[in-house]
Amino acid sequence: MDNLLYIVLALLAGATAPVQAGINSHLRESWAGNAVTASLVSFIVGTLALGAYLLATRAPWPGLPVRVPWWQWTGGLFGAFFVTMTVLLSWRLGATAMFALVVAGQLMASLALDNWGLLGYPVRPLSWERLLGTALLVAGVVLIRRG
Numbered sequence: 001m002d003n004l005l006y007i008v009l010a011l012l013a014g015a016t017a018p019v020q021a022g023i024n025s026h027l028r029e030s031w032a033g034n035a036v037t038a039s040l041v042s043f044i045v046g047t048l049a050l051g052a053y054l055l056a057t058r059a060p061w062p063g064l065p066v067r068v069p070w071w072q073w074t075g076g077l078f079g080a081f082f083v084t085m086t087v088l089l090s091w092r093l094g095a096t097a098m099f100a101l102v103v104a105g106q107l108m109a110s111l112a113l114d115n116w117g118l119l120g121y122p123v124r125p126l127s128w129e130r131l132l133g134t135a136l137l138v139a140g141v142v143l144i145r146r147g
Helices: 002-032 035-057 075-093 095-116 128-146
Strands: none
Touching (some): 002 035, 002 075, 035 075, 095 128
16 A cells, blocks of 8 residues: 555655646746746745645754765756756756656666665666666657657
């Protein structure tokens, strides 16, 4: 049952990405004027929402980081790049093509992270099934772009 819940939550999380891109793209067009400003507003609203959640749940604050490797602070940079690119590209590529490409990129990076156990992921070696699944997704991207 836990696995089913995780699958549903992952699908819901995935479904929010094209909705967020569309909302942020409208914000860019109607008010912000550019993708970076719209992305900044998105991050500010998200930061406020996360802060409110932490306050409401009385989650403990970890204190000042003493020995955290520098690269552990870079996650937000990847998030900022991702959100800004979706704002910039969603109207140019369309939601389906853009997110097909995003998922293809995510799968290719995930294959490398799993295969070599990078960033602490458990090692899951490349297999013909994983490679075939990724190739099929890339073929799907090609078909979506032609449609």
